[in-house]
Structures are given as structure tokens and as C-alpha cells.
Amino acid sequence: MTPNDNKAPEQLYAERVKRIKDVVALRTPDQVPVFGPYQLFPYLYSGVTFKQAMNDYAAARRACRKFADDFQPDADFGPILAYPAKPMETLGLKWFKWPGHGLGDNTIYQFVEGEYMTADEYDEFIYDPSDFMLTKWVPRSFAGLEAFASFPTQRRMMWSGWMGLGAFASEEMQESFRIAVEAGKQVNEWWASIGEYNADTVARGFPVAYAAFDWPPFDIIGDTLRGTRGILADMRRHPDKLLQTMEIATKIFVEYGSGAAGADLPLCWIWVHKGTRNFMSDEQFNTFYWPFLREGIVALIDKGIIPMVYWEADIESRLEHIVDIPKGKAIYHIAQTDIAKAKAVLGDTVCLMGNVPNSTLLTGTPDDVKAYCKMAIDVAGKDGGFIMDAAVMLDEAKPENVKAMFDFTREYGVYR
Amino acid sequence: MKEQLVQAIADMEEDQAMELTEAMLAADVDPQEILDACREAMTIVGQRYEAGEYFLPELVIAGDMLTAIGDRVKPLLQSQTAGSNKLGTVVIGTVEGDIHDIGKDIVGFMLDVNGFEVVDLGVDVPAAEFVGKIREVSPQVVALSGFLTLAFDQMKATVDAISEAGLRDSVHVMIGGAIMDESVRSYIGADAYGADATAAVKLAQGWTGGK
Known part of the structure; x- marks a missing residue:
């Protein structure tokens, strides 16, 4: 029996939305919110393999439903991170391995590093990003869409452009269209499942934890286009081209994130991949990474969106730089960064979220978890401005430890 | 020149x-x-x-x-000058189920430039493959890399397999990867964890008497 049991779902929903908006605005809420993005954990906890979750959407929904009912997160991710295997297979997606396709049944999909855009193609991307994506990146990414390499260039469609439509008549192109249509239907089935889950979770009093997903401009180009090694070397080999491309990527960043506008809880999750100190110097960060991400964050804030920046690894050396954003408008999720140091530098500006070590959640005891949570609330949650979560997305963990994180936070993290 | x-x-x-x-x-x-x-x-x-x-x-x-x-x-080259005064041999790899290689590659590179013979088994490496390679090249150091939480149990399984093969006392085992720490080290039964490539080099040097 929890205090929540007596409340109507509408009331719980309103309280949770207010709780999260309060901490973002650096106002003191009623209690420390606790939620996060969960990858494998809800499925492992409910006895559904990740392979099943990626293939059987009803099973994925049931697992997430059980997780939300048992743990009562302040906002619910649901099954959005169990990507749909069917369209990935139909398309022949090349830059992921996933359960059944190179990985075991209970393994998260993993990215296959590569250069899906080469260093000498920056000019082409800069000139016409859409045409580059359609005729180069798409055929390289999806085995089933290789014929799109001859997709007629749309920027030359005026006047006699239609005379180039002959490319559509080839067998290969027709096959690629057939695959695109099939994958499109399969993607829609998955989205329908996500929509069904979200409507149900809202009806049960849980706000949806995300309204958009986004990636820093540097990672938009670095992840699936140039690849990690490629883009890191480009900072030295092709700095001017890279900077020019960053300006375009910043606009794409704002497009990705803008979908969050108008949601009850307009959280836009921004997954930071290569901005941490393991990957580049502070100087490189301040030249190629942060200025563009900052510009994008401010643009989202101007649209009434709450940027939720997921800073992985250790960002201690970046703190003095990333504090430069509008006050009380965003959330910074931290991982290995020392929470006291982060609070000292960022605390007056941005709500912090994190960072119970995933190692403790897997190898420790409930008391170890409580001890960390107590320290985190004492250090980072004095008058609000803090959300409890694991340090990184939750995969394997002991259920009793996860329970301890939720229960202790609600018990100890109450503001009186 | x-x-x-x-x-x-x-x-x-x-x-x-x-x-x-x-x-x-x-x-x-x-x-x-x-x-x-x-x-x-x-x-x-x-x-x-x-x-x-x-x-x-x-x-x-x-x-x-x-x-x-x-x-x-x-x-x-007229003739390959064979392995000149290496400090020791390190067998390195990302454990089974995990295909992340960037961290492993940096550690391998830094060990190499610091005078170690580095035997890189790549990614998604089953425990048995580590054991086989240890038998073959008799390294002083085994370096296990992993980025995901699943690597905790895989690393543990790998260390257990090394023990079962009777090879545990002949090697020093270090682990590394984004979310590794002391509690994981103890859970796995490794000898040490390194937060970055520099730490990995220092550990290997310490174990082989180099510097």
C-alpha cells in the first residue's frame, strides 16, 4: 500500500508533471522525482527476452506495464527503446547488430562503427543534405534500399526534370520501393503499439517520459555518418568543412527536437555520445561540440521545450563551459561525474539527474543503493533541482536494488 | 631527417x-x-x-x-627484427556479447607504444577463446574490455574459465570500460580495473616490473 493507492490517476498524473516541472524550474517540489530511460531491465524483470520484446510488441508492452506498476516511476519510458526487429530485418539495416542478428537474445542492439559518409563527401552533404542522405547514406545503410542510389535528384525537377523519372522503371528500384512500403507498414505497427501503450500509461497516471529524441549536432554527423574515428580525425584534418557541416547539423538538431513542443511534459532527450573527455580535449569540445549544441539547446528552450541532456561518462572538465545556458530550463543527466562537483558548478542553473552507479545496482545490496541515494539527495537535492536515476540506462540489475532506489527516494526525498 | x-x-x-x-x-x-x-x-x-x-x-x-x-x-626491410625487448605480453579483447572496440583499441595502442607485445582478440570474444590464447602465448596480463552491464557477468565467466583451466595464477587480469569500477572488479574477481588507457599502462608496467 503506497500513498498513491488512494489517488485518482488524473491526480497522480498532474502531481507527477508538476513535480518534474518544479525541479526543472529549480523550485522545491513535494518530493524528489525518480524515473529514467530503461533498456533491458523491464524485460529481464518481467521474464521477456529482449529478442521477444523487439519482435512481439504486446509482450514488450506487458513487460513495461508490469515494470511501471511495480516501481511507479514519475514518468514512463515504456517500450520505445525496444526497437522493432521486423522493419530492421526487412530493410537490411547494416549499422546495428541486434538479438537474432549477430547478438544473443538478451543483448541490447549495438552500433556497428563505420564510415557511412567518407571524408571527401562533406561538400556533397553541405550542398544538399537530403540528396546526399537519399542517394548515398540510405543505400549504404539499408541493403534493401540500394537502388535509391539512382533516385532522381529532386533539386533538378523543375522544367524538364520529370524526363529523368526513368530511374523509377528499373526492376531494382521497384524492389526497393516494395521493401520501403513493407518496412513502412511494419514501422507503423510498432508506432501503433507505442501509441497504445502511452495512452494506457497516461490513463493510469504516468506522464510519458519523452516527447522527442535528439542527438548533439556533432554526434548527428559523427555517429552514423562519419563514424567515431572519422569525425575525431576530421577535427584535425578537415576542421573548416566540419564546422560548416556543424551549422547544418544544428538546424537538423532543432528539427529533431521540435517535435516535443506542446507536450504535457515536453522533455527532449539529447543523447551525448562523443562530447565527453574520453573523446576530445576541452579546446576541441569548445570549438566543434559545445557551441552548436548550446545554440540548439537555446533554440529548443525558446520553443518551450525542456532539453534533457544525457551526459554520459565523466564531464567534470566540461562543467564550467556547459553551465552557460538559460537558468531553470533544462535537465542535465550525469553518469560518472562526481555529483557534488556537478552540483557546485551547475546547481544554480540546471536540474541534475542521476547517478546511482549501475555497478552498485547490479553487484551491490539494497543498503548500498540506499546509501548512495541518501548521499545524492543530501548533496544534490537540498531544495529541489534533482531527479533520481541510475547513472546510465538500466540493463542488468538486481530488482531489489532497483526497488530500493525507488522506495528510498520516495521515503527520504520528501520536502517538508 | x-x-x-x-x-x-x-x-x-x-x-x-x-x-x-x-x-x-x-x-x-x-x-x-x-x-x-x-x-x-x-x-x-x-x-x-x-x-x-x-x-x-x-x-x-x-x-x-x-x-x-x-x-x-x-x-x-631486409629481415624482420624479431620482438626486441618487449616488457611483456598482454592478451586483450572485448568480452562476448559486446562489440564495442574503441576503448579496447586505445588501451591496446597505448600498451603497444609503451613496449608491450599486444595480442588483440577483437570484440565479442568467448571465454574459451581467451583461455586458448593464454595457453598459446603465455601472457603476463589479460585485459578484458566491456561497455555494457552484460559485460559484468561475461567478464566473471571469463575469469572463472581462466581459473578452471588452471591458468589464473599465471596471469594478472585487468578490466576496463565506461562503467567499470572497484565493486565490479571485486564481483568479477579481476586483479584491477583501469579508468583509462594511462591507468592500464601503469598497471601492466607494475605487474611486469617495467618502469
Whole structure:
């Protein structure tokens, strides 16, 4: 029996939305919110393999439903991170391995590093990003869409452009269209499942934890286009081209994130991949990474969106730089960064979220978890401005430890 | 010219490094001397990385230069000078189920430039493959890499397999990867964890009596 049991779902929903908006605005809420993005954990906890979750959407929904009912997160991710295997297979997606396709049944999909855009193609991307994506990146990414390499260039469609439509008549192109249509239907089935889950979770009093997903401009180009090694070397080999491309990527960043506008809880999750100190110097960060991400964050804030920046690894050396954003408008999720140091530098500006070590959640005891949570609330949650979560997305963990994180936070993290 | 080549590589002057390599070959410099210059340069790169002056981009470019010069020069060598005074052998790999290689590659690179023979098993490496390679090359150090939480149990399984094969006492085991820490080390039964490539080098040096 929890205090929540007596409340109507509408009331719980309103309280949770207010709780999260309060901490973002650096106002003191009623209690420390606790939620996060969960990858494998809800499925492992409910006895559904990740392979099943990626293939059987009803099973994925049931697992997430059980997780939300048992743990009562302040906002619910649901099954959005169990990507749909069917369209990935139909398309022949090349830059992921996933359960059944190179990985075991209970393994998260993993990215296959590569250069899906080469260093000498920056000019082409800069000139016409859409045409580059359609005729180069798409055929390289999806085995089933290789014929799109001859997709007629749309920027030359005026006047006699239609005379180039002959490319559509080839067998290969027709096959690629057939695959695109099939994958499109399969993607829609998955989205329908996500929509069904979200409507149900809202009806049960849980706000949806995300309204958009986004990636820093540097990672938009670095992840699936140039690849990690490629883009890191480009900072030295092709700095001017890279900077020019960053300006375009910043606009794409704002497009990705803008979908969050108008949601009850307009959280836009921004997954930071290569901005941490393991990957580049502070100087490189301040030249190629942060200025563009900052510009994008401010643009989202101007649209009434709450940027939720997921800073992985250790960002201690970046703190003095990333504090430069509008006050009380965003959330910074931290991982290995020392929470006291982060609070000292960022605390007056941005709500912090994190960072119970995933190692403790897997190898420790409930008391170890409580001890960390107590320290985190004492250090980072004095008058609000803090959300409890694991340090990184939750995969394997002991259920009793996860329970301890939720229960202790609600018990100890109450503001009186 | 050798000193210039060392400087060019260490300072990330790729074009200049290739031009100097060609000029040295044209002047009939012993190809071995060019490779020695590479090794000296990599030591400087390694030091700058440890000092926080260089980061991953510089290691990527240094690695590319090393490959390019090696490809050009090695076919011209009269005889391969066999493994000169290595500090020890390290078997490294990302454990089964995990295909992340960037962290492993940096650690392997830094161990290599610091004088270790590095045997890289790649990614998604089953425990049995580690055991087999340990039998084959008798390393002093085994380095297990992993990025995901699933690596905790895989690393534990790998260390257990090494023990079951009766090889645990003959090797030092270190682990590394984004979310590794002391509690994971103890859970797995490894000898140490390293937060970064510099820490990995220090651990390996400590175990082999180097520096």
C-alpha cells in the first residue's frame, strides 16, 4: 500500500508533471522525482527476452506495464527503446547488430562503427543534405534500399526534370520501393503499439517520459555518418568543412527536437555520445561540440521545450563551459561525474539527474543503493533541482536494488 | 631527417611525415631507421596523451600514420627484427556479447607504444577463446574490455574459465570500460580495473616490473 493507492490517476498524473516541472524550474517540489530511460531491465524483470520484446510488441508492452506498476516511476519510458526487429530485418539495416542478428537474445542492439559518409563527401552533404542522405547514406545503410542510389535528384525537377523519372522503371528500384512500403507498414505497427501503450500509461497516471529524441549536432554527423574515428580525425584534418557541416547539423538538431513542443511534459532527450573527455580535449569540445549544441539547446528552450541532456561518462572538465545556458530550463543527466562537483558548478542553473552507479545496482545490496541515494539527495537535492536515476540506462540489475532506489527516494526525498 | 620525422609524427603533421618518409627512402636510409623514428614518435604521442595534451583524435591520426608508414617501409626491410625487448605480453579483447572496440583499441595502442607485445582478440570474444590464447602465448596480463552491464557477468565467466583451466595464477587480469569500477572488479574477481588507457599502462608496467 503506497500513498498513491488512494489517488485518482488524473491526480497522480498532474502531481507527477508538476513535480518534474518544479525541479526543472529549480523550485522545491513535494518530493524528489525518480524515473529514467530503461533498456533491458523491464524485460529481464518481467521474464521477456529482449529478442521477444523487439519482435512481439504486446509482450514488450506487458513487460513495461508490469515494470511501471511495480516501481511507479514519475514518468514512463515504456517500450520505445525496444526497437522493432521486423522493419530492421526487412530493410537490411547494416549499422546495428541486434538479438537474432549477430547478438544473443538478451543483448541490447549495438552500433556497428563505420564510415557511412567518407571524408571527401562533406561538400556533397553541405550542398544538399537530403540528396546526399537519399542517394548515398540510405543505400549504404539499408541493403534493401540500394537502388535509391539512382533516385532522381529532386533539386533538378523543375522544367524538364520529370524526363529523368526513368530511374523509377528499373526492376531494382521497384524492389526497393516494395521493401520501403513493407518496412513502412511494419514501422507503423510498432508506432501503433507505442501509441497504445502511452495512452494506457497516461490513463493510469504516468506522464510519458519523452516527447522527442535528439542527438548533439556533432554526434548527428559523427555517429552514423562519419563514424567515431572519422569525425575525431576530421577535427584535425578537415576542421573548416566540419564546422560548416556543424551549422547544418544544428538546424537538423532543432528539427529533431521540435517535435516535443506542446507536450504535457515536453522533455527532449539529447543523447551525448562523443562530447565527453574520453573523446576530445576541452579546446576541441569548445570549438566543434559545445557551441552548436548550446545554440540548439537555446533554440529548443525558446520553443518551450525542456532539453534533457544525457551526459554520459565523466564531464567534470566540461562543467564550467556547459553551465552557460538559460537558468531553470533544462535537465542535465550525469553518469560518472562526481555529483557534488556537478552540483557546485551547475546547481544554480540546471536540474541534475542521476547517478546511482549501475555497478552498485547490479553487484551491490539494497543498503548500498540506499546509501548512495541518501548521499545524492543530501548533496544534490537540498531544495529541489534533482531527479533520481541510475547513472546510465538500466540493463542488468538486481530488482531489489532497483526497488530500493525507488522506495528510498520516495521515503527520504520528501520536502517538508 | 630522422629527428624531423619523429617531430612530424609527434606533431600530427601527416603530409610532412609521409614526405619525409619518401625522402629518407630516396636517400637510401635504412628502413629500420624509419621504423625506429615511428617508435620514438609514438612514445612522445603516448606521453602527450598521458599528460592530457592529446586525446582520441590524435591517437587515431597517429595510428593511421603508423599504418601508412609501416605499409610503405616494411616490405623494404631486409629481415624482420624479431620482438626486441618487449616488457611483456598482454592478451586483450572485448568480452562476448559486446562489440564495442574503441576503448579496447586505445588501451591496446597505448600498451603497444609503451613496449608491450599486444595480442588483440577483437570484440565479442568467448571465454574459451581467451583461455586458448593464454595457453598459446603465455601472457603476463589479460585485459578484458566491456561497455555494457552484460559485460559484468561475461567478464566473471571469463575469469572463472581462466581459473578452471588452471591458468589464473599465471596471469594478472585487468578490466576496463565506461562503467567499470572497484565493486565490479571485486564481483568479477579481476586483479584491477583501469579508468583509462594511462591507468592500464601503469598497471601492466607494475605487474611486469617495467618502469
